[in-house]
Amino acid sequence: MRISTWEFYIREALLSLRRNGLMSLASVSTVALTFLILGLFVLLVFNLDHVAGTLESQVEVAAYLDPDLEDGAHLEIAKLIKEIPGVKESVFVSQGEALDRLRVQFGDRQDLLDSVEDMNPLRHSFEVKAKRPEDVKVIAAEIARLEGVADVKYRQELVERLFNLTRSIRIAGLAVVVLLILATIFLISNTIRLTVFARRKEIGIMKLVGATDWFIRWPFILEGIMLGFLGTLVSIQILNRFYYWFADSVYSSLPFVPVVSPADTLRQLTLFLFGLGLLVGAFGSLVSLRRFLRV
Amino acid sequence: MIKICKVTKTYPNGTTALRDVNIHIKKGEFVFFVGASGAGKSTLAKLLLREELPTKGEILVNGVDIVKLKRRQLPFYRRGIGVVFQDFRLLPEKTVYENVAFAMRVVEEPRREILRQVPAVLHLVGLSHKSRMKPSQLSGGEQQRVALARAIVNNPPLLLADEPTGNLDPDTAWEIVRLLVEINRRGTTVIMGTHAREIVDTMKKRVVALEGGRVVRDDQRGAYGCEEAKAPFVLPEVGEPSGL
Missing domain, CATH: 3.40.50.300 (P-loop containing nucleotide triphosphate hydrolases)
Structure with missing residues (x-):
């Protein structure tokens, strides 16, 4: 294809964009809005995944030992726990250590603990981490069966709930986004249809003098792609600003909430949205060319 | 034929x-x-x-x-095949020159060829001096001559x-x-x-x-x-x- 031909296509496409100003604006806005919502969903899901993943890696099984156990028996139990498949590490926490931790948590109300100093009500325990979070349940069950282990607890439930939430949001988000993308394609194809209609004379002449089908189609496809591109550009701008602001405010006010760092995420999201934007634009115009341009 | x-x-x-x-x-x-x-x-x-x-x-x-x-x-x-109709079928927003060049562009003739050929056919139909005008500024006969120039510019x-x-x-x-x-x-x-x-x-x-x-x-x-x-x-x- 000649360079001058591409110049011709681009000039024609730009001309159409301007000629259909209002309709083009509507299409660009729809693309922008759709991608804004899509982008927000993606960021939300990324972050929920991140939070869930962080919590998940912290999930551990706490195994409390029988208080009547002889001293030194915990060494035997430690060995048995290590032999359970899927266990990453297990740490023994003695009564005394447990109390010290409690002191740290109580801060300046140490007086509350002073009264129990002599008769420590806490028990020895093991803190066990799993290699893979989904094994936690099985490992907990195994440990519970060991002799000398009185009680087993883990925070799996919270993580599971979080994962369920993420999954629902993902499905709902996907449904909303698919609908919005369909609406976008429809609007773009409508815009292109108007362009085709406005230029039917030109198209007729092009056909008469022997322009190939693709020669006739390209300017319209480019127009669709431009609509998609402009819309994506707007949405990316807004998403970038929003997410930097969001991440900053979370860092400063809720530092313990893990937020996905903006730079990487936004770079990926930008690439993804631009790819999708160009596709949606091209597809929207192809839909309308198939129906309205019998070349 | x-x-x-x-x-x-x-x-x-x-x-x-x-x-x-x-x-x-x-x-x-x-x-x-x-x-x-x-x-x-x-x-x-x-x-x-x-x-x-x-x-x-x-x-x-x-x-x-x-x-x-x-x-x-x-x-x-x-x-x-070059074609001419009763109703001229020129593009109103393009100039005389562009209307004729359009026929060469859409068949992807090189620019050099367009620059050579368009003035030649405009000369043949006697409209060299009006090549920058829009069709609406021309008489019916002149418009048809533009259409004719467009029809023959690719030498059909x-x-x-x-x-x-x-x-x-x-x-x-x-x-x-x-x-x-x-x-x-x-x-x-x-x-x-x-x-x-x-x-x-x-x-x-x-x-x-x-x-x-x-x-x-x-x-x-x-x-x-x-x-x-x-x-x-x-x-x-x-x-x-x-x-x-």
Whole structure:
């Protein structure tokens, strides 16, 4: 294809964009809005995944030992726990250590603990981490069966709930986004249809003098792609600003909430949205060319 | 060059526009298709442009059966035919020059070729000095000359003119006919569909008369009607036929 031909296509496409100003604006806005919502969903899901993943890696099984156990028996139990498949590490926490931790948590109300100093009500325990979070349940069950282990607890439930939430949001988000993308394609194809209609004379002449089908189609496809591109550009701008602001405010006010760092995420999201934007634009115009341009 | 053999065309609505039509046209001929509206002239043009397919029969152009052309091949076939219509069909927002160059652009001619060829055909039709004007600034005859320039700018071996003088006053019509003659003289086969009795009678060219979709007459040096034409063959003097 000649360079001058591409110049011709681009000039024609730009001309159409301007000629259909209002309709083009509507299409660009729809693309922008759709991608804004899509982008927000993606960021939300990324972050929920991140939070869930962080919590998940912290999930551990706490195994409390029988208080009547002889001293030194915990060494035997430690060995048995290590032999359970899927266990990453297990740490023994003695009564005394447990109390010290409690002191740290109580801060300046140490007086509350002073009264129990002599008769420590806490028990020895093991803190066990799993290699893979989904094994936690099985490992907990195994440990519970060991002799000398009185009680087993883990925070799996919270993580599971979080994962369920993420999954629902993902499905709902996907449904909303698919609908919005369909609406976008429809609007773009409508815009292109108007362009085709406005230029039917030109198209007729092009056909008469022997322009190939693709020669006739390209300017319209480019127009669709431009609509998609402009819309994506707007949405990316807004998403970038929003997410930097969001991440900053979370860092400063809720530092313990893990937020996905903006730079990487936004770079990926930008690439993804631009790819999708160009596709949606091209597809929207192809839909309308198939129906309205019998070349 | 063109062989139309036993062609019948029935439209989906049931009208039969052509019945068993046989026409052979040699390279370099100048042929009038005459007949009242609805006689089948336009249908013939559409068949030759392959905008329509014949219901029966075959159409050979340069030995190629155009009925069997694939969709993909159509544009390349059409590049061999220049077309002019009664209503000019110029692009109003493009200048005269751009309208003509457009035909070369869409067939992806190199820019060098466009820069060379467009001024040459504008000179031929005598509109060099108006190349920057928009069609709305031109008279009907001038607009048709632009359309003619566009039709021949890619040097098609066949020129199809469907009532090219239908919207023009007689003097202006003659300008167009003179141009068609000139184009024909340079080797292009010209087919002109027309009602213009005076032009046909004066020109003494081959006349194919259609009536109700049948060829009722095909005279080598004919007249519009059956009566003997009396006028001698002279091209009337008209306007300022620059470029001829």
